[in-house]
Amino acid sequence: MAEEKQKRYNPALLRLELLSQGIRIEPEFTEKFSGVLKEPLWTRTGPTSTGIDLKLEKGVYVSPPVEGDRFPYHYKNPPFSLSIDEDNRPVIKKNGKIIQRAIPFPRPSYYGKTTSQGTPMSKVGVVTGDFLAIAIDNRCWFWGYYKDEELTNYKDKQCKFCGIGLSMKRDELYRKSDEDILEVIDAAIDGGDIKHLGLNAGTFPPPGRGHEEYAELIKKIKAKHDIWIRLSIAPPREEKYIDILFDSGADQVGYDLEVYDPELFKQICPGKYEEVDDCVPHKHFNRMLEYAAKRGGPNRTYSILVTGLESKESTVAGVEHLCKMGVVPRLGIFRPIPGTHLEKHPVPTPEYLVYCYRHLRDLTMKYCVDSGCPGCGRTFVATKEYDGVNPVMPEITDEDLEMAGIDLQKVV
Numbered sequence: 001m002a003e004e005k006q007k008r009y010n011p012a013l014l015r016l017e018l019l020s021q022g023i024r025i026e027p028e029f030t031e032k033f034s035g036v037l038k039e040p041l042w043t044r045t046g047p048t049s050t051g052i053d054l055k056l057e058k059g060v061y062v063s064p065p066v067e068g069d070r071f072p073y074h075y076k077n078p079p080f081s082l083s084i085d086e087d088n089r090p091v092i093k094k095n096g097k098i099i100q101r102a103i104p105f106p107r108p109s110y111y112g113k114t115t116s117q118g119t120p121m122s123k124v125g126v127v128t129g130d131f132l133a134i135a136i137d138n139r140c141w142f143w144g145y146y147k148d149e150e151l152t153n154y155k156d157k158q159c160k161f162c163g164i165g166l167s168m169k170r171d172e173l174y175r176k177s178d179e180d181i182l183e184v185i186d187a188a189i190d191g192g193d194i195k196h197l198g199l200n201a202g203t204f205p206p207p208g209r210g211h212e213e214y215a216e217l218i219k220k221i222k223a224k225h226d227i228w229i230r231l232s233i234a235p236p237r238e239e240k241y242i243d244i245l246f247d248s249g250a251d252q253v254g255y256d257l258e259v260y261d262p263e264l265f266k267q268i269c270p271g272k273y274e275e276v277d278d279c280v281p282h283k284h285f286n287r288m289l290e291y292a293a294k295r296g297g298p299n300r301t302y303s304i305l306v307t308g309l310e311s312k313e314s315t316v317a318g319v320e321h322l323c324k325m326g327v328v329p330r331l332g333i334f335r336p337i338p339g340t341h342l343e344k345h346p347v348p349t350p351e352y353l354v355y356c357y358r359h360l361r362d363l364t365m366k367y368c369v370d371s372g373c374p375g376c377g378r379t380f381v382a383t384k385e386y387d388g389v390n391p392v393m394p395e396i397t398d399e400d401l402e403m404a405g406i407d408l409q410k411v412v
Helices: 011-021 027-033 151-157 164-170 178-190 211-224 240-248 262-268 270-276 283-296 312-324 350-366 398-404
Strands: 080-084 090-094 097-101 126-128 131-135 196-200 228-232 252-254 301-307 328-333
Touching: 011 080, 011 097, 011 350, 011 398, 027 080, 131 178, 151 270, 178 211, 196 211, 211 228, 211 240, 240 252, 240 283, 252 283, 262 270, 270 283, 283 301, 301 312, 301 350, 312 328, 312 350, 328 350
Parallel strands: 131 196, 196 228, 228 252, 252 301, 301 328
Antiparallel strands: 080 090, 090 097, 126 131
């Protein structure tokens, strides 16, 4: 009885610690599960595909970075490890002590297969958590593509944290055909690997910024499958393109502010600052976000802030700014990508993330705005219990922090 009443390690807090500090894979875990579980892939050169997908207690999703050569400057000697217990069940240890059970994700059924055009399916789309992630085109306007100039003339326009242009150097297809995309979606759905779909790409040329291309693809997908589709895209020049996207059947549309602090936004996202916002930070983004939120209706528009690139107070101010517009705030935790401008930039601490988590929880409840899908949020600050059974983010108490050995004064 006493054991039943013992305080359990809060999985919502554990996921923030894991996302901040990373995890080590113990040899006994690798020996038992190698070849059976979904391996981290680098096809999208970002945080959504560089970790190991796990489900913690209460069905909390997480995809922590794995200690190793892929992260030469960060996640060294993490206190957390993925191991097995005496019954050969997967568990997470902290400083050598078992603190929670974990469920790793199986290898998707279509990995290792090819499309009818001979394309490896895992180079078209990867399963991340419970959704299929497809970057339909890895060329990006701010990396110099779609232009007549030499690429080197445009390299200063790139978002400093982003590695999408590096995907082409990692042997990923830069442009997937609609036929290949549809075949991979078919395979992932038929295999029971996914529950919904996430689409993104590099920034397309103005004025539409890819809205028409996305709309045509979404129509084809919706004609075959009743599946929820979320996408990230750069804001177009005019509102009519947003109409085209929602009319095609898009379920949720994202225009990502990235950084809320205006001065840091200018430094970190120079191309978006100059060409999308016309050198007035967030002016055009706000206009398009406001229109999309009204046009699409509740919780059908979101915006990502890359959490860890500015002060925690600035991030929280950005959350409230988005909530007031009726836009779902999504706090993607900064994970440095080798080869990018910010590959040595510090990662956010657990204390920083807990501060953002608590304020995000309070603000989304205050303004009646969603905090995002739990499966899509494997590498984000927000979390819910599995599949949104609990529509509110679970609380992280001071008692939870004390149990984890986190300094309360650094969270306030």
